[in-house]
Amino acid sequence: MKMNIVQRNGCKNLPSLKSKIPESGDWAKMWSCKMALWKRERTGNRRDPNSKAFWDGFDFWESYETYTRYPGELMKPILECIDTRTTILDVGTGTGALALPMARAARRVTALEPSSAQCERLKRKAADWGVINLAVVENTFEEVSMETLRCHDVVTAGYCLFMEDIQEALWKMHALARQRIFLVHPAGHDLMEIMGRIAGCRSSFPNHNMLLNLLYEMGWEVQSQIFMREFELPLDLQMNMFRYAQGFEERQIEEMKTYLRNAGRLFLRQGEAWVRRRYVDALLSVFR
Numbered sequence: 001m002k003m004n005i006v007q008r009n010g011c012k013n014l015p016s017l018k019s020k021i022p023e024s025g026d027w028a029k030m031w032s033c034k035m036a037l038w039k040r041e042r043t044g045n046r047r048d049p050n051s052k053a054f055w056d057g058f059d060f061w062e063s064y065e066t067y068t069r070y071p072g073e074l075m076k077p078i079l080e081c082i083d084t085r086t087t088i089l090d091v092g093t094g095t096g097a098l099a100l101p102m103a104r105a106a107r108r109v110t111a112l113e114p115s116s117a118q119c120e121r122l123k124r125k126a127a128d129w130g131v132i133n134l135a136v137v138e139n140t141f142e143e144v145s146m147e148t149l150r151c152h153d154v155v156t157a158g159y160c161l162f163m164e165d166i167q168e169a170l171w172k173m174h175a176l177a178r179q180r181i182f183l184v185h186p187a188g189h190d191l192m193e194i195m196g197r198i199a200g201c202r203s204s205f206p207n208h209n210m211l212l213n214l215l216y217e218m219g220w221e222v223q224s225q226i227f228m229r230e231f232e233l234p235l236d237l238q239m240n241m242f243r244y245a246q247g248f249e250e251r252q253i254e255e256m257k258t259y260l261r262n263a264g265r266l267f268l269r270q271g272e273a274w275v276r277r278r279y280v281d282a283l284l285s286v287f288r
Helices: 014-020 026-041 052-056 061-065 072-079 099-105 116-129 166-176 192-199 208-217 235-246 250-262
Strands: 087-091 108-112 134-137 152-158 177-189 221-234 266-269 272-287
Touching: 026 166, 026 208, 052 116, 061 116, 061 235, 072 099, 072 221, 072 272, 087 099, 099 108, 099 116, 099 134, 116 134, 152 166, 166 177, 166 208, 177 208, 192 235, 192 250, 208 221, 208 272, 221 235, 235 250, 235 272, 250 266
Parallel strands: 087 108, 087 152, 108 134, 152 177
Antiparallel strands: 177 272, 221 272, 266 272
């Protein structure tokens, strides 16, 4: 499926884009329904990771992030497409897991992040890294204008596709990218089943296979790569993550600890309990 995009001053503009977005196909509709159900199940004690409040209050995020080994090996194919002439838009930047390594190799990176707390964390990390070619825009991708972002050679988005109208967001990325789009999306992790059982969830977050089929449905040329991360972190920190992000009560925390113990996932390091984790990331490369 092809779409003609009106150009103004070297950049595609949102009004023309929205008027030319085709009707949602089956995969886009399934994504929308699945995302709506997933968000509905996160009401109550469970927090919405797409909200500004979630990240603004995530005080121990930086402590957790140091253990995860993200983005790991998936940075290699991204960096292979970047040189000192490349301009990049990074959507949902967070604290710069993708943006900071890219900034070291690129001409300029525009970091789009809605959380003011995450923006401050990003700026501190950029200063620590000695990165000066990073522009931070505090806004959501849905609300920010095309004129504010302008076109870039490459658009990246890692673990931030929480939009119910995913097709509109993807076409917007397509309009902003001159050469390539890189999407990093969850392909699973080792505690998905037990977490869902403990939390009583009936719906799961739309996975990378749904996203891949959606991109094919849109008529795009896509390459998919899978990367595994294995890491270890203190058990108390992991349980605090479950308390904050999943809203786990103490009985659920004890149930999770029992599962981890029985599964042989716990070990002692200098007298402190640690847990072994495994995540699988999908890197979807869209060619313009």
